[in-house]
Amino acid sequence: MGQFLQFVFLGLSTGAVYAVLASSLVGVYAATGIINFAQGAMGLWAVYAVAALRTDGSLVLPIGTIPLGSADDPTPMGLAVVIGVGSAVVWAILAHYLVFRPLRHAPVLAQVVASVGLMLFLQALVQLRFDTENLLALATLPDRTFEFAGAVVNVSDVILAGIAIAIAVIFWAYFRLTTLGVATRAGSEDELAARLVGYSPDRLAAVVWVLTGAATGLIVILAAFTIGLSVTSYTFFVIPALAVALLGRLTSFGIACGAGLLLGSFQAVITWLTTKDWWPEWAQAGLGEALPFVVIVVALFVFGGRIPSRGSLGEVKMPAVRIPRIRPIPTIVVLAAVIAAILLTSGTWRFGVVTSVILSLIALSLVLLTGYLGQISLASMAFAGTAGFALSKLTVNWNVPFPFSILLAALIATGLGILVGIPALRIRGAQLAVVTLAAAIAIQSFVFNNPEITAYEGNIIVDPTLFGLDLGVRDGTNLVTVRFALMVLLVVAIATLVVMRIMAGSTGRAFLAVRSNERAAASVGINVASTKLLGFALSAFLAGIGGCLIGYSRGQLSAGSFTVVVGLTLLAMTYVGGITSVSGAFLAGVIGPLGVGYVFLNQTLDLGEYYEIIAAGGLLLMAVLNPVGVSGAVTELVDRLRSEHRSDHPPSTTTIVTPSNSEAGANA
Known part of the structure; x- marks a missing residue:
């Protein structure tokens, strides 16, 4: 029993990351209607920025580096954490204004691929700008333990779980008890009505992006010492976070947070079980990583039809399709x-x-x-x-x-x-x-x-x-x-x-x-x-x-x-x-x-x-x-040039022009 509880508590650090990412996903979805696949990648930059500051005092920017210390005199922990959280906020704001705001009325496909593109961009940028092979995360939380029911528990794991719960409570209070939060929720259901009463959905969304960026940056920085540094892991932490967010129908911060903590602990318990002699060999690798897929499928089958969608101001169209012809x-x-x-x-x-x-x-x-x-x-x-x-x-x-x-x-x-x-x-x-x-x-x-x-x-x-x-x-x-x-x-x-x-x-x-x-x-x-x-x-x-x-x-x-x-x-x-x-x-x-x-x-x-x-x-x-x-752009250009040529040289006889199947677009 003691070993079981010990692994339950060990999983709280990873579960806390899942919980905060899930709460952030719920918040962003409530404000914009977008599922942000890049949520984990935003925290990825923050955690490596802090690691670089604590290693040699280098403030790594997308272009250039500012020395704030040296290997013998690195940046103080408090300042490094503040800078790291600030970097996550900056990336969140840039994502809102440069990527997702222009795509507010775009097809879902465009929003998804843009979100995936941002995820890949941040991951590639981190690999390009940081020495990912040699950087290590240093402890930011107390490195102490205590015993509970025969289990040795890290104080830092409990603190991380508490922070995750506190962030979920803050998000809930913001959306339920503040004027801006209530307006954000109202705008998600009827954007036109929110505009008519004087609220800008863009500014309301920007506030949420700032809050979620700060929360994501903070939790990954604090958990990095326990979890370790891995470019791929932090990027794809968004998948288990999405699993638990979907359990809450992308509306409940409480369910997202609680399920995130449980999922992290359950994955740790599975890791412990794989060390047992009776555990099948074919299930010793990857089972914990596959678990979020099962959770997601079950959640979407149960709640998929009841997950709310964001109200919009107009019909959204998919890119036009050109019927292929073998010539x-x-x-x-x-x-x-x-x-x-x-x-x-x-x-x-x-x-x-x-x-x-x-x-x-x-x-x-x-x-x-x-x-x-x-x-x-x-x-x-x-x-x-x-x-x-x-x-x-x-x-x-x-x-x-x-x-x-x-x-x-x-x-x-x-x-x-x-x-x-x-x-x-x-x-x-x-x-x-x-x-x-x-x-x-x-x-x-x-x-x-x-x-x-x-x-x-x-x-x-x-x-x-x-x-x-x-x-x-x-x-x-x-x-x-x-x-x-x-x-x-x-x-x-x-x-x-x-x-x-x-x-x-x-x-x-x-x-x-x-x-x-x-x-x-x-x-x-x-x-x-x-x-x-x-x-x-x-x-x-x-x-x-x-x-x-x-x-x-x-x-x-x-x-x-x-x-x-x-x-x-x-x-x-x-x-x-x-x-x-x-x-x-x-x-x-x-x-x-x-x-x-x-x-x-x-x-x-x-x-x-x-x-x-x-x-x-x-x-x-x-x-x-x-x-x-x-x-598509080349095809549109060619069609426009042909149309202009026909208008400049009208036919001598009257012809009837009918829409071609190859020019028919399909709406989402």
Whole structure:
């Protein structure tokens, strides 16, 4: 019993972080209607800023550094904490005015990808500006213990829990007992009414951003000594925080806080249980990280229909969709250009070309599911990784030959995609994005990083052969063979053409109808549930094929090939290219991770370390300024020029012009 209680108390420090992040998410949602995926990343900057100040007195800024001390005389703890909390507040204010305020009336998709982009931007900026490998968090709270019922309890853990509860009480009091808080709640239900009585929703929201930024910065700074410093951990603490916030329907600070503390303690108890002899070996890794996904799914299925949405002043539209058409000449030109790139390059450059081709297929899976069907998915790399690791077992353990190995592995990913898509039958929008992101993290932690599940002879993948022809990626010192590159191009080209036919046919029209209005689609005989699951299945199958090709290109897989960050970065590139168009997927492949754009940035400009921050920054700019992406912007420009040309040169005979299906936009 004493050991059990000891781990319960040990989990309070992490639980306190969950609780405060959850309370902050509830506050931001009440003020803006936005689910802020970057809430943990805002605290990430604060905790590393304090660590740098306490190590050598350096005040690290996004650009430049101000010395406030030295290694022998670092910044005093009190001043360092104040500066750290202030930095979190500054990031929160910048996020409000530069990112989320312009997107107040934008589609949910734009808000989600902007939030994800901000998360990636802050994480990349921290890795770029701080010495993350060598910085350590120093104690800020009393380092004492006491005994309780046979358990040795850290005083700091109890203090952190108390601070989390106090912050939740402060937030509750602000929204319930103050004039500004009540006005913020009223504005969330009827923004126009709030404006008519003299309140600015923007200023009310700014106050909430300041409060939540300060609370987030404070709790992570105080908990860092116990939890330790980790860029990835603090960034994705938002997932368990979202889990407990959703338990409170994104309205209850009390439930969010209490559930956060309980979740942290429960994860610590699971860690303790995994040390027992009777605990199964397959469940010793990643189970605690997968738990928030279960909590989120249950919470959304129970409360999803009753989570309040923010009132708005007008109808929000999704980016317009252009129906793809297979044109022989452009298709041949594109294929010829890729073949020329393969034949004229070698080594790293050819590897970049092949990687771009593969990534374009995974990006196409996002275009199909998110841009075409309107289901926001952040789990594309989880599907790709599932197929990749399945391919390893199929080729090594069961000797399944190519191409049947790819098809079977992709079908396994398809089954997982359908399972992840089941919550879409009940929820949609940002809540579905939460589910898919939580699923991606759960799969990464419990499957990819679990040696009992994925580790099989080092996850080696047998080279593909067809009719005795070796299609392996390497031949001696040759990094990528021409045969392998052409095989990848052929597989991706066939898959792309098939998907384009589907998108242009009756299935594609059903997808667009569901994207536009689910009730209207159902009224004309479309089975909405089946259509959604079909979308998830097709998307996962495409991503699975891409994951298999990544596996063949590596020869041996690791979890690092399919991390959540890589998946989110590819989503960013797809949105930059154009989330609603096939050409946008091609552009995403070119500028995707380890693709041609990355090789150019790294090899030619020697700026590879800036790739992630450039990708995230590009996503933020596109989400705020140009939601249709580069491909959509080019298409709009061409259409405008053609329209101006026709107006300058009117036809000699009268013609009847009807709207083209390819020009029809779909509303959210």
